[in-house]
Amino acid sequence: xxxxxxxxxxxxxxxxxxxxxDTMQVxxxxxxxxxxxxxxxxxxxxxxxxxxxxxxxxxxxxSKELQDLEMNQLITRTVVDTKPITVEYxxxxxxxxxxxxxxxIANWGVFYRNRLxxxxx
Amino acid sequence: xxxxxxxxxxxxxxxxxxxxxDTMQVxxxxxxxxxxxxxxxxxxxxxxxxxxxxxxxxxxxxSKELQDLEMNQLITRTVVDTKPITVEYxxxxxxxxxxxxxxxIANWGVFYRNRLxxxxx
DNA sequence: TGCATTAGTTACCAATTGGAAACTAGTTTC
DNA sequence: GAAACTAGTTTCCAATTGGTAACTAATGCA
Numbered sequence: 001x002x003x004x005x006x007x008x009x010x011x012x013x014x015x016x017x018x019x020x021x022d023t024m025q026v027x028x029x030x031x032x033x034x035x036x037x038x039x040x041x042x043x044x045x046x047x048x049x050x051x052x053x054x055x056x057x058x059x060x061x062x063s064k065e066l067q068d069l070e071m072n073q074l075i076t077r078t079v080v081d082t083k084p085i086t087v088e089y090x091x092x093x094x095x096x097x098x099x100x101x102x103x104x105i106a107n108w109g110v111f112y113r114n115r116l117x118x119x120x121x
Numbered sequence: 122x123x124x125x126x127x128x129x130x131x132x133x134x135x136x137x138x139x140x141x142x143d144t145m146q147v148x149x150x151x152x153x154x155x156x157x158x159x160x161x162x163x164x165x166x167x168x169x170x171x172x173x174x175x176x177x178x179x180x181x182x183x184s185k186e187l188q189d190l191e192m193n194q195l196i197t198r199t200v201v202d203t204k205p206i207t208v209e210y211x212x213x214x215x216x217x218x219x220x221x222x223x224x225x226i227a228n229w230g231v232f233y234r235n236r237l238x239x240x241x242x
Numbered sequence: 243t244g245c246a247t248t249a250g251t252t253a254c255c256a257a258t259t260g261g262a263a264a265c266t267a268g269t270t271t272c
Numbered sequence: 273g274a275a276a277c278t279a280g281t282t283t284c285c286a287a288t289t290g291g292t293a294a295c296t297a298a299t300g301c302a
Contacts, residue, residue: 013162015231016158016227017155017158017176018230018234019226019227019228019229019230019233019234020154020158020223020227020230021230022230022233022234023226023227023230024154024226033141033145034138034141037138037141038134055138094236097232098229100225100229101225101226101229102141104222104225105141105144105145105222106140106141106144107140108144108219108221108222109139109140109141109142109143109144110136110140112147113139113140113143
């Protein structure tokens with residue numbers, strides 16, 4: 001008889017799975033990480049700034065993803081009474097807690113590219 | 122005149138965006154992170170182990186995601202000549218470099234839950 | 243008057259994702 | 273001989289995702 005591996009069946013593992021699912025849901029979609037990344041580096045940015053800076057995103061997607069991020073309190077949306085009205089988006093303190101994740105993901109991606117090119121193994 | 126934010130237009134930012142895109146592609150889909158998580162904690166595991174441990178996954182998905190992970194060299198697949206033949210999956214050394222990402226994601230998820238329940242802000 | 247800019251919204255469409263269930267195929271146990 | 277366990281594969285379907293392009297609405301500028 002073989003000892004069955006029950007790694008994910010312990011309480012700790014279930015908590016972990018839930019935690020991972022939660023985070024991935026908050027970051028779901030093609031663009032949220034990039035929007036956060038841009039705002040983390042650029043500070044306060046306007047809608048058109050983001051539209052221009054994030055390569056390939058369409059207004060519809062940007063608008064929708066910004067709403068999601070705002071709902072999750074990772075960013076704030078502030079209407080500025082300029083003429084042409086402008087809207088400023090900014091990462092909240094809470095949103096900044098995402099930075100380590102984004103950094104790890106970016107680091108791994110660099111590592112991945114180096115491995116592909118640098119050497120076969 | 123206003124200085125345009127060009128955060129993501131620098132070379133460093135483009136590299137970062139590519140890096141993030143790469144990593145997210147390697148981890149794409151609903152299940153890869155959970156499969157890696159299970160294998161990182163459980164060590165060597167068989168197909169049916171994973172099917173049972175990862176709550177909700179169907180054989181089709183598990184099979185497909187395992188193939189993707191193997192193609193990216195994050196895991197190995199070893200056929201063991203037992204009777205009923207069994208197949209063992211294991212995280213490679215390279216695959217283990219994903220651990221910091223998965224840990225950060227799991228940590229953030231726990232933090233997120235605590236914030237939701239513990240206090241409004 | 244007409245065009246540009248601001249920040250979006252809307253409608254429509256195509257591709258991808260993922261789930262359920264049935265099926266294959268070899269071996270072993272009752 | 274039938275059922276069960278191994279590791280999948282196949283088919284078919286539904287929902288989600290995301291893209292294009294056009295449109296709104298207010299304001300400023302030539």
